[in-house]
Amino acid sequence: MKGPLTRQEVAKHTSEEDIWVIVDHKVYDVSDFIDAHPGGEVVLRQVAGQDATEAFYNLHRHEVLQQYKSLLVGTLEGEKPEAIDPQPGDLSTVPYAEPLWLNKSFHSPYFNDSHRKLQRAVREFTEKHIIPEAMEKEKDGTYISQDLINKMAEVNLLACRLGPGKHLQGRKIFGGIVKGEEYDYFHDLVVTQEIVRANMRGFQDGNMAGMTISLTAVHAWCKDDALRERVSQEVLSGKKKICLAVTEAFAGSDVAGLRTTAELSDDGKHYIVNGTKKWITNGMWCDYFVTGCKTPKGFSVLLIERGEGVETKPVKTSYSAAAATTYIEFNNVKVPKENLLGPEDKGFVVIMSNFNHERFMMAAMVSRWSRTVFEECFKWSHQRRVFGKALIEQPVIRAKLAKIIQHVEANQAWVESITYQMTKMSYPEQSKQLSGPIALLKTFCTRSAHEIADEATNIFGGRGLTQTGMGRVVEMFNRTNKFDAILGGAEEVLADLGVRQAMRFMPAGAKL
Numbered sequence: 001m002k003g004p005l006t007r008q009e010v011a012k013h014t015s016e017e018d019i020w021v022i023v024d025h026k027v028y029d030v031s032d033f034i035d036a037h038p039g040g041e042v043v044l045r046q047v048a049g050q051d052a053t054e055a056f057y058n059l060h061r062h063e064v065l066q067q068y069k070s071l072l073v074g075t076l077e078g079e080k081p082e083a084i085d086p087q088p089g090d091l092s093t094v095p096y097a098e099p100l101w102l103n104k105s106f107h108s109p110y111f112n113d114s115h116r117k118l119q120r121a122v123r124e125f126t127e128k129h130i131i132p133e134a135m136e137k138e139k140d141g142t143y144i145s146q147d148l149i150n151k152m153a154e155v156n157l158l159a160c161r162l163g164p165g166k167h168l169q170g171r172k173i174f175g176g177i178v179k180g181e182e183y184d185y186f187h188d189l190v191v192t193q194e195i196v197r198a199n200m201r202g203f204q205d206g207n208m209a210g211m212t213i214s215l216t217a218v219h220a221w222c223k224d225d226a227l228r229e230r231v232s233q234e235v236l237s238g239k240k241k242i243c244l245a246v247t248e249a250f251a252g253s254d255v256a257g258l259r260t261t262a263e264l265s266d267d268g269k270h271y272i273v274n275g276t277k278k279w280i281t282n283g284m285w286c287d288y289f290v291t292g293c294k295t296p297k298g299f300s301v302l303l304i305e306r307g308e309g310v311e312t313k314p315v316k317t318s319y320s321a322a323a324a325t326t327y328i329e330f331n332n333v334k335v336p337k338e339n340l341l342g343p344e345d346k347g348f349v350v351i352m353s354n355f356n357h358e359r360f361m362m363a364a365m366v367s368r369w370s371r372t373v374f375e376e377c378f379k380w381s382h383q384r385r386v387f388g389k390a391l392i393e394q395p396v397i398r399a400k401l402a403k404i405i406q407h408v409e410a411n412q413a414w415v416e417s418i419t420y421q422m423t424k425m426s427y428p429e430q431s432k433q434l435s436g437p438i439a440l441l442k443t444f445c446t447r448s449a450h451e452i453a454d455e456a457t458n459i460f461g462g463r464g465l466t467q468t469g470m471g472r473v474v475e476m477f478n479r480t481n482k483f484d485a486i487l488g489g490a491e492e493v494l495a496d497l498g499v500r501q502a503m504r505f506m507p508a509g510a511k512l
């Protein structure tokens with residue numbers, strides 16, 4: 001880096017081999033970069049020796065300057081950069097970019113010091129370790145690295161993602177910031193809403209989403225203590241992987257239509273499993289499959305280990321292959337009888353018992369992601385200039401922003417209120433009282449996402465349709481928000497469930 005430079009000095013660097021430009025009071029030497037510049041060399045020659053700040057922020061995200069800091073030659077004498085340079089762990093100061101409880105000027109009845117410490121630790125971890133990998137994997141469609149899984153296991157982040165419970169006892173989360181015993185559903189909400197800030201929807205599912213919805217069934221329903229402990233230990237230490245295998249090409253939300261069969265062997269020691277599964281998140285690299293099967297008198301759930309007769313192949317979807325969405329074939333697979341989870345023929349309870357937590361996580365994630373989309377739109381509306389003024393000066397843009405804020409804030413308030421109920425209720429009480437409200441909450445959050453994606457894409461224009469650059473977050477949100485609307489129960493099914501649950505509590509004598 002050179003010492004303080006003057007604008008007169010910068011103005012001299014305009015020849016073919018020597019081009020300097022000013023962006024945000026800093027000077028960049030782009031001479032050796034022009035051939036590699038994705039926007040081409042002409043545009044850089046046109047601004048050689050000049051202040052190109054406005055043009056730069058109209059076309060690039062601030063992160064471009066962080067990626068190319070090697071081009072920086074110095075700052076201008078007596079001038080100070082204005083752009084905020086976010087560091088890992090920082091909170092955003094953009095209005096509505098953080099939930100109110102993280103804004104110093106606001107108050108919350110729910111969050112305490114322990115939640116705040118955990119929030120800071122998970123944000124830093126996400127920014128240092130998850131985001132760089134998420135960006136790479138989302139793009140090239142390869143799977144999560146063992147290194148990242150090990151890092152998450154080391155700080156007990158894998159165990160945290162199952163929600164509060166016995167599996168956290170004795171565990172020190174992030175080296176002791178929170179003890180496993182004190183981890184509650186607000187900690188769970190913090191972890192869920194921080195990790196989603198990677199803003200990479202395919203990788204988000206590729207990052208062990210299968211585990212979060214399947215290991216819980218082993219913990220709650222495996223009757224064989226040794227088997228349960230072994231699988232739990234292997235998975236939470238990151239050595240082995242597990243996923244949930246219920247949906248089929250024949251049946252999705254309609255579990256009664258499943259065709260995978262499990263028949264007891266003649267000696268009664270094994271089940272023999274035959275059938276297929278589709279859209280199984282993480283299936284490509286999993287060692288265990290928590291599998292829904294038809295048994296003679298109903299539906300049962302088996303823990304199937306990868307081995308002879310188990311074949312997996314990728315399913316191409318509209319998000320990244322990093323999610324490892326899988327088609328599975330079980331061909332005469334021999335499964336020990338002790339791998340039955342819960343009672344035979346009553347597997348519906350096993351599957352249902354985890355749905356509340358899965359849907360709660362999905363509502364928390366998609367509402368947090370919607371908030372990030374608002375931040376993107378608000379920043380863009382300020383920095384984008386069209387027809388001689390900033391976008392934010394157009395009333396029609398402000399009306400769209402108002403709508404996004406209303407959805408985001410209403411959903412966060414509802415998520416927090418449900419979270420509070422979860423901290424006060426036992427698991428059976430949650431199943432009875434909250435399955436309806438959580439189903440309605442998830443549906444509402446994904447309907448909001450649909451509306452928000454529509455408004456945000458229009459605000460970003462062509463950039464909202466481009467996978468790289470300024471609109472990349474909005475483009476991904478618009479392309480992939482449907483995953484939340486369908487996975488974990490389709491919107492229509494869940495909305496109906498919400499009303500049917502309410503009907504169960506309707507007093508017979510209630511009259512108008």
Ligand code: HEM
Nearest residue numbers: 021028038039043044047052055056059064068071468469
């Ligand atoms: C330090 C200086 C600069 C660096 C490191 C830089 C880097 C980049 C990068 C990485 C991209 C690709 C963005 C993406 O799609 O993700 C890009 C695109 C582009 N850049 Fe630059 N750039 C610089 C300065 C400028 C300036 C001063 C101008 C114009 C005055 C400019 C014009 C463009 C254009 C037109 C594009 C294509 C944008 C699009 O496809 O929407 N760049 N630049």
